[in-house]
Amino acid sequence: MDHTTRQTSSSTSSTRVVDVLVPVALNQNYSYRVPRGMELKAGDVVCVPLGPREVVAVVWAENANPDPRLHNRLKDVGEKLDVPPLKEELRSLVDWVANYTLSARGMVLRMALRMGENLGPERMRLGVRLIGPAPQRLTPARRRVIEVLSDGLLHGKSDAAREAGVSSGVIDGLVDEGTLAVEAMPPPLAPPAPDPSFAQPEFSYQQRAAVDMMRTLAANGTFHVALLDGVTGSGKTEVYFEAIAEAVRRGKQTLILMPEIALTGQFLDRFAQRFGVRPLEWHSELTPRTRQRNWAAISAGEAPVVVGARSALFLPYADLGLIIVDEEHDQAYKQDDGAHYHARDMAVVRAHIAKIPIVLASATPSVESEVNARKGRYQRVALPSRFGGQHMPHIEAIDLRRAPPPRGRFISPPLAQQIRFAIEKREQALLFLNRRGYAPLTLCRACGHRFACTICDAWLVDHRFRQRLVCHHCGFSMPRPNICPHCQAEESLVAVGPGVERLQEEAAVLFPEARTMVLSSDLITSIETLRSELNEIAEGRVDIIIGTQLVAKGHNFPRLNLVGVVDADLGLGNGDPRAAERTFQLLNQVIGRAGRDQGRGVGYLQTHQPEHPVMKALVANDREAFYASEIDSRERTGYPPFGRLASLIISAGDRPTAESFARRLAAVAPIDERIQVLGPAEAPLAVIKGRYRFRILVKSLRNVDLSEYLREWLAAGPKTKGNLKLEVDVDPQSFL
Ligand SMILES: Nc1ncnc2c1ncn2[C@@H]1O[C@H](COP(=O)(O)OP(=O)(O)OP(=O)(O)O)[C@@H](O)[C@H]1O
Ligand SMILES: [Zn+2]
Numbered sequence: 024m025d026h027t028t029r030q031t032s033s034s035t036s037s038t039r040v041v042d043v044l045v046p047v048a049l050n051q052n053y054s055y056r057v058p059r060g061m062e063l064k065a066g067d068v069v070c071v072p073l074g075p076r077e078v079v080a081v082v083w084a085e086n087a088n089p090d091p092r093l094h095n096r097l098k099d100v101g102e103k104l105d106v107p108p109l110k111e112e113l114r115s116l117v118d119w120v121a122n123y124t125l126s127a128r129g130m131v132l133r134m135a136l137r138m139g140e141n142l143g144p145e146r147m148r149l150g151v152r153l154i155g156p157a158p159q160r161l162t163p164a165r166r167r168v169i170e171v172l173s174d175g176l177l178h179g180k181s182d183a184a185r186e187a188g189v190s191s192g193v194i195d196g197l198v199d200e201g202t203l204a205v206e207a208m209p210p211p212l213a214p215p216a217p218d219p220s221f222a223q224p225e226f227s228y229q230q231r232a233a234v235d236m237m238r239t240l241a242a243n244g245t246f247h248v249a250l251l252d253g254v255t256g257s258g259k260t261e262v263y264f265e266a267i268a269e270a271v272r273r274g275k276q277t278l279i280l281m282p283e284i285a286l287t288g289q290f291l292d293r294f295a296q297r298f299g300v301r302p303l304e305w306h307s308e309l310t311p312r313t314r315q316r317n318w319a320a321i322s323a324g325e326a327p328v329v330v331g332a333r334s335a336l337f338l339p340y341a342d343l344g345l346i347i348v349d350e351e352h353d354q355a356y357k358q359d360d361g362a363h364y365h366a367r368d369m370a371v372v373r374a375h376i377a378k379i380p381i382v383l384a385s386a387t388p389s390v391e392s393e394v395n396a397r398k399g400r401y402q403r404v405a406l407p408s409r410f411g412g413q414h415m416p417h418i419e420a421i422d423l424r425r426a427p428p429p430r431g432r433f434i435s436p437p438l439a440q441q442i443r444f445a446i447e448k449r450e451q452a453l454l455f456l457n458r459r460g461y462a463p464l465t466l467c468r469a470c471g472h473r474f475a476c477t478i479c480d481a482w483l484v485d486h487r488f489r490q491r492l493v494c495h496h497c498g499f500s501m502p503r504p505n506i507c508p509h510c511q512a513e514e515s516l517v518a519v520g521p522g523v524e525r526l527q528e529e530a531a532v533l534f535p536e537a538r539t540m541v542l543s544s545d546l547i548t549s550i551e552t553l554r555s556e557l558n559e560i561a562e563g564r565v566d567i568i569i570g571t572q573l574v575a576k577g578h579n580f581p582r583l584n585l586v587g588v589v590d591a592d593l594g595l596g597n598g599d600p601r602a603a604e605r606t607f608q609l610l611n612q613v614i615g616r617a618g619r620d621q622g623r624g625v626g627y628l629q630t631h632q633p634e635h636p637v638m639k640a641l642v643a644n645d646r647e648a649f650y651a652s653e654i655d656s657r658e659r660t661g662y663p664p665f666g667r668l669a670s671l672i673i674s675a676g677d678r679p680t681a682e683s684f685a686r687r688l689a690a691v692a693p694i695d696e697r698i699q700v701l702g703p704a705e706a707p708l709a710v711i712k713g714r715y716r717f718r719i720l721v722k723s724l725r726n727v728d729l730s731e732y733l734r735e736w737l738a739a740g741p742k743t744k745g746n747l748k749l750e751v752d753v754d755p756q757s758f759l
Contacts, residue, residue, distance in 0.1 A: 039063075040089035040097065045073055045080040046133035050121070052083050054093070055100045063100065066108030068136075070101040077101055079136055081109050107322050109135065109339050112377045116337070119376065120369055123730050125737075125751040126362035134337035134362075138318040148208040150177040151194060158200035164189045168197060177206055216327050217298035219268035224297075227411075230258055233404045234265045240380045240402075241269035241345050248371060250351075250396045251384040253406025255615025256413060259384045260290075262406065263347050264297050266382055271298075271327050275344020275379075279330040280366060282353035282576070284308060287330055288554035289561070289579060294330070305331030305338065308550045333358060333366030336373060344379055346370050350576055351383035351392060352608050357756040365754055386615060387608040390657060391664045393650050409619070416586070416617045416624030418642050420633040432529055433521040438587045438627050439533055445585040446537050446566055450622065453568045454526055455575065455613045456589040459495070459543045461487040461525045462518030465503070469512035478713040487524050488546065497712040526569050526589060534567065542570035575613035581620035586613055591628040591638065598707065599758050600662050607637050607649050614641070661722065663754065667729045669721045670755040672706065674714040675747045684747055685717040688740045698723040698732060708759040714748070718758075729753065 041063055042052035055071050057063050067082045082100075089097075113135060121128040153172040158165065167187040172178055184191045197203045226234050233251070240247055253259040270277045281287055284306040291301045303317050303326040320326040324341030331338075333356055348356075348367050356366040367383065374381035383392055383401070396403040409415060421435050428435045434442075434454070445452045462485040465474045474483040476494035483492035483501070491500040507515050518525065527541050540556065547553045560568055563582045568574060594606040610628065618624020630638055640649035658665045673688065675681035685703035692700040699722045706716035723729050730753060743749050 038089075038094065040086040040094070041082045041100065042084045042086045043069065043071055043080045043100070044083045044117075044132050045071065045078050045129055046136050047073070047078070047129045048127045049129045050127045054086050054089060054097055056094070056097045058099050061100065061103060063103060064108065066110060066114060068104045068106050068108065070104065072098050072101060079104065079138070081114070081132060081136070083114065106138070106319070107339065107341060112343075112373075113337070113339055115376050116369070116373050119372055120362070120364055123372075124362055124364050124753050125730060125733060126364070130362050131337070131364075134334050135339055137334070138315060138322075149180045150206050150208040151180050151183055151198065151203045152177045152206060153202065154204045155201045158197065158202055162193075164193045165197060165202075168193060169202065172203065177208065179208060180205070214300050217267075217271055217294075217300055217302065219271045219298065221299035222297055223265075223268070224261055226261070227258075229406060229408065230262055230410070233262045233406055236402070236404045237262055237266035237382070238269045240382070241266040242273070244273065244275070244344060244379060246375050246378045247380045248374070248395070248401040249380070249382045249404050250388055250392050250401045251382050251404045251406070252388055252396065253384070253386060254409060254415060255386045255612065256409040256619045257386075257406035258410040259386070259406060260293060260349075261297075261410075262404075263349075263382050263384055264294075266345060266347070266380075267328060268298075270345040273344060274342070276321075276324065276326065276340045276342055277328045277345040277347065278335060278338075278340065278343060278370075279328065279347045279349060280333060280335060280356070280370060281330060282332075282350050282355035283573075284332055284550060288550075288557055290330065290577070294328070298328070302326075302328035302330045305329055305335040307332065307334070336366050336370055343373075343377055346374050346379065346381040348381065348383045350612075351385045352387055352389040353576065354605065354756050357754075359752070359757060363750070363752045363755075365756070368754070387611045387646070390604055390650070390653055394654060394664050397654075413618060413620070414623055415644055416614050416626045418614060418626040418628065418644065420591075420628045420630050420638050420642050422633050423629055423631050433526060433589055434529055434533065434587070435629055438629060441585055441625070441627060442530075442534065442567065442587065446534060448622075449582075450585065451560070451563065451566060451568065451580060451583040452585040452587065453570065453574065453580075453583055453613070453616060454530065454587050454589055455570060456521060456523050456526055457571050457575075457593055457609070458520075458522045458590075459486075459545050459571055460484040460493065460522040461528075462520050462522055464519040465492060465516055466519055467507035467509060467512060467515045468517050469515040470507060470510035472507055472509035478710065480708055480710040484522065485518050486545070488541075493545075496708065521589065523569050523571055530567050530569065537566040538564065539567045539569060540565045542568060542574050544571065544573050547573075572609060572613075574616070575609055578616060579619055580616060583616055584618050584622045584624050586617045586624070586626045588613065588626065588628045591630040592632060592635075595632075595635065595637065601756070603637050604653055607640065607646075607653075610637075610641055611646075661724070664725070666725055667723045667727060668755055669729050669733060670750075670752040670758070671719040671721070671733075672716060672750040672752065673703065673719070673747070674711075674716045674750075675745075676714060678715040680745075680747060681715045681717050684741060684743070684749075685719060688749075689719055691740050692721075692736055693732065693739070695723075695727075695732065697727050698729075706759065714746075720758075 039057040040054050041057055043055050044052050063082050065082055065084055070077050071080050117131045121131045153175055157169055171183055171187045184194055240249055251259050267277045295301045322339040348370050351367050358364055395401040421437050426435045426437050442452045464482045465485050474492055476499055479494050479496040481494055481496050483494055486493050492503055493500040506513055523541050523543050527539050530539050560580050595602050614626030636652055673681050673685040689703050702719040703717040706718045
């Protein structure tokens, strides 16, 4: 951002007052006087004093009737920043999301203002150029530098040092000798815009119909929701690229939301193959400087296509014309700390406010989107078969009651046999287990002592690679002791149950010649290393991939034909109303990694309940059966989308305080026959980080304004004091 041209306040103030929203945990606007000579309108980004600090904030409205008695106590707007104003469309979104989720408006605004305002101006980059003869004392290092610069062009100073393999001191020495000259580097050129005609693929007959719908939707440019519902490997990405191409042709910006940044690596390359350049990225791993540049490019309209994680939804696009939500069913779209919002749902809201089209893409749509498509509220764009004549994977259940693995092992004999065949055919196998670490529980064989977190209601998970026992809820960790702390027995501790690290150990014993790789979010050191590991897999340099849900979605590994789900029952039966949906989606996604390129994909589900409707639907490749039964049961029980839910989570440093507050709150819930208030009940995760937790579940008919009901209730209810905390989660995804 360029701060060089800005208007600063003059000492004399007019009587004009504006209402400003500051990005802190506050709901209301603050009034500020407008210094004489400063032009301000709604949406302008300003600096204002807030207590002892100056904060970047946004003018929300003119205050036509300021209270004259307050006038002398108001502070002046400090300065107006030279950035484009936040458009009406984005301000409405901030208000809408805050109102719906009961979050402070300032906290929602904050997501739009991640512009890196405290970084200061960019440092000028210095370059060097060869201008004079070689010096008398010509060391090998100096010779290498001269060689690198022999083209006579300006090279970045640090680039030149790196290329020549020397320290910057060697370069400075050559500058002193008059061999090289230092010059300022010109500012980096903006990357070229994506070229919509760069490399358009040939589409199959089935894809062509979908592509036509995508182009029409993007060309019409009005609010419209399409559900791009295509089986894994059907070419959804290629198809929605055509909507993007159309938006680019029309000079509009596109936002592509992805549930996880882990997925974006291969995606960036595929995008570049289609459009000639990579899109701009937006996620939490960007360096502050890149974030600053990208924010500026997005708000100036210089970024035609942005791919990002959920927070990218709140950026100030100059001219947004299309939103794509990839893997729309993914629960990672729900943010559960700070403002609780669902990025897919809020993306539909943004599209509606901005009057632009939106595409929700998935092989296993959420039940909500599926119902919307069935009712005709969303347009279904279907790709029912895979691209290039590839078959859908064949799925079989392995009944663990009949074919159990040997004691202390987790891979059943039939699955081991299939992995062996795959390796012999020089194909890859993926073992999927959604459990990080080595073992979910450690206990003492002598006294039965189980290692639990001291401040959470959770077992400590054994992480052998890090050699620690770790709490997955608060991050507490300790070395794995040699002696039981309870009975002092030696060598008595045993790992119970599998995690991905333990599976790798088992795979190494079963298939000693195979190259294995574990992929799990806790083992990722940086997004770059993850991307290179995923590349290694794609290039076939790994035989057995062992992974958590990190590998389940979106990836394209050409040599992978076998997927073994080690514990298909893991996500079922935990009391979560969405357990069946989640399990169906996740297993469908992970098995969908198989057989995408050549050969037939197969998936094996190790399960204790092969007769469960989810397993039966997967084995029969009958998604209709799954949706029919799930939709029917939601309708009967009044669960979303046929009814609405909200959670109130009350926590405190001690149990009685949390419980009594929760009871008092529940007692004053307004009576409404359309609404049920369930609880309070102790949360399934009763203690996290030393905080005792209770939950109240609110369930209503579909047509009730649940947010408004909650607001009235909370306004009348007891106030939180001390370390009591009340969190509101509208449309909860987690019930823990
Ligand atoms: N028209 C096409 N021409 C060439 N290749 C294509 C075409 N359509 C799809 N493909 C290729 O088929 C593979 C699967 O496509 P893609 O990844 O878009 O499917 P998808 O539906 O997004 O899958 P998933 O839901 O499993 O992530 C990719 O390698 C893609 O490049
Ligand atoms: Zn803990």
